[in-house]
Each structure stands twice: as C-alpha cells, then as structure tokens.
Amino acid sequence: MARSALWSLIHAERRRLHDQVRPLAAEQWQTPALVGSWTLEETIAHLTAGAEQSMAAWLRSVFSARFDFERHKERGVATRIGATPDETLARYERAIRNTRRAAGPLMAALGEVLIHGEEIRRPVGIAAQVPADTAATTLRWFARHDFTEYSRSRAKGLRLVADDADTVIGGGDEVYGPALTLLLALAGRPVRPGELRGSGAAVLIDRGGAEWKPQR
Template sequence: MEPTSPGELWAAVHAERARLAEDLAGLDDAQWAEPSLCERWTVEDVVAHLTAAASTGRVRWLRSVLGARFDFDRHNQRRLEEHRGATPAETLRRFRAVAGSTVAPSKDTAAWLGEVVVHGQDVRRPLGLPRTPPTEAVTAVARFFAGRDFAVPSRSAAAGLRLVATDGPFASGSGPLVSGTTLALTMALAGRAAYCDDLTGEGVPILRSRCSPA
C-alpha cells in the first residue's frame, strides 16, 4: 500500500535507510570512493549527506544556510563533512545510528522519503547493487515530485509531459508521453539523466534535456 500519512511515510523512510545500510555493509574501500550519480560526491559523501539530513532540524538548517549565505552547495558540503567519519566504516555506523530518526528541516515527509530513495539509487546504480525500493514507496515520491519543486526542480522537469508508470498507479500531466518504471520516472524527475535510458516515449528527449548534473 502506498504510504500517505506522516506515520506511514516515516516508516518508509526508516525502512529505506535500513535497506541501504544493509546494502552498503559489504563494500570495500575502493567502492566507498566510487563516484555516485551525484557527480561531485563519492558513495561515502552521499551516505554522509544522508546522515546530515537525518540529523538537522529546522532551526539548525536555517542557521547553516544563513552561515553559508544561502549557498546551498556550501551548506550541504559543510554538513556532509560534519557527518563523514574518519573511515567508511565509521561513516556507515553514523548513518545506521540515525536510521530511525524523524529529524528533518521541514514537515514535508514525502521529500525526505525522496531523499533516501534518490540518493540510495545514486550509490546503488554505479556500484551495480540490484536492490530497488518498493514501488509503493517510490509512488509517493513520484507524486510529490510531480506536484512540487522542492529540493529538486522536479515539477518543472515534468511540465508539459504525460508521465505514466508501467509498474504501478502513478500517472501525471498531459503532453508527450514518457513511460517507464516508477523508479526510473522518479529518478529522471530528480535530474538523473542516466535513468532516461530506462524510459520510452516521445517525451523522453524533452525530459532528458531538463536533467542536469546532481
């Protein structure tokens, strides 16, 4: 069942963090240093970023953004460095420690589910890790992304396109068709051009042109 209430969404967040931590447990140091789909970040950087996101409430987030003079790249890099361990094993331990956290900069719980869904695939795909999040959880993220520009300009990416999932109930918009799995659509809306390769339809070139380096 697709999570919709705050409690259901947080349960999905916690489950996805736990699954990701499990997938990462067997990595060697070289894999931790692999580039992620967030082109400027390694796998370890992405995990540290997720730890920061689960550790930063609204007041602390605002202070950090103000301290970075609204440079969100600088803000994210500072928080990432704060939560990265001295070794990959320590970075993973820190991530595991916040897996059940409900701390977040805002009450947009679907966005924080999107955070772990998208960044989870940012590291799984380059590493060839096969696990994908449940379609029900990803559907909640897809609906949020199609309806709102938040951490990523996803609504803008979807504008003027008809998005249709082939593995679930998600469908949105009107215009040239883009179809594929709910996960592929969600990742493309998050700007991950690699996932456009998994989509079909006359609208794919348009969506691809709206993807940018993460």
C-alpha cells in the same frame, strides 16, 4: 498519507540502503556518485546530515554559511565523515530511526533517500529493490512540486506512465518506465539508455540536463 505512515517509509528506505551498501569494500566507497563531485561515502554522509539535523541546527548552519547552501551542505558532509567508511556508515545507521526534519515537506525527505540512494547504488551496480508503490507515491509528489528540484517543471506537458505501479500522471507526450526511474529523471539525474520509452522520453531526459532551466 498520514505522517506516521510516511515516517515508516522513510525509515524503511534508509534501512534498505544501509543493508545494501554495508558489504561494499573500502575502495568502493571512494567511487564517484552518480552525479556531482561527491563520492559514495560523502553522499551517505549527506544523508546522515539530513537525518540528524533539527530545524534549529539547520538554521544555525545556514546562517553561519551566509545562506551559501552548497557550503552548508559541504560542511554537513565534512562533519559526518568518519575515519573509515565503516565509521561513516555506522553514524548513518544510528540516524536511521530519527524523526527530525530540518526544513521542507516530509515527502521530500522520502524523495531524498530514494534519489541519493540511487546516486550511491547505481555506480556500483546495486539493484534498488525499492517497492514500486513507494517510488510511485514519491513520484506523484515530485511531479506536482518544484521543491529543491525543477521536478514539476520537468514533468510539464508530459504523461508519465509508471509501468510497474499502475500510475499515470499528467497529459501530453508519453514517457514510460519504472516509477523510480521516472523519479530520477524528474530530479535531473541521468538514467540508462532504454530505461525510459515513449514519445516524450527524449524531452524528459533533455530536461534532466544539469544546465536546463524551466521557462518562466
């Protein structure tokens, strides 16, 4: 995919997420995100950090954190939380059209907004409404790469079938489901009972556990 087309998808999904969460009440922003220790507000601040940082700023942050990437991420969140959730969301909105990428492949940036977007949407019952083709494009990339997530390793030996996007990846025991749900599972995020089906569904869900590590 051309770089300009990929940036268009990233910007569209950032905007979609913003518009979907804008009606949330202040107390809803303090809801725990789907995984980890962050609230919904902290998760949107993390997305802001990713959209704002240049490579130089990212490197300065990582060096000053002594390559402790969790500390690096926590500081990025802390510096982008506003006095109110509205302020936090306003800063995210200002970053939507940015075309900075601090580190890593650009496709990973699309995955970041889709995956973290679901970490925000799902706890408060917001339907994703992400186009199936966008989710399937991202799914195909994550199924081929272990970048920040063991997504390629989780997909090993499985035939992933996105039943909303006419997309089939790999071979082995079959896992059926929406492309976005398959992407979440590859990224180690929990999915709802029954969202994934097939003889390989339990395997993929088990590999999504926080303690799972691929066999080397």
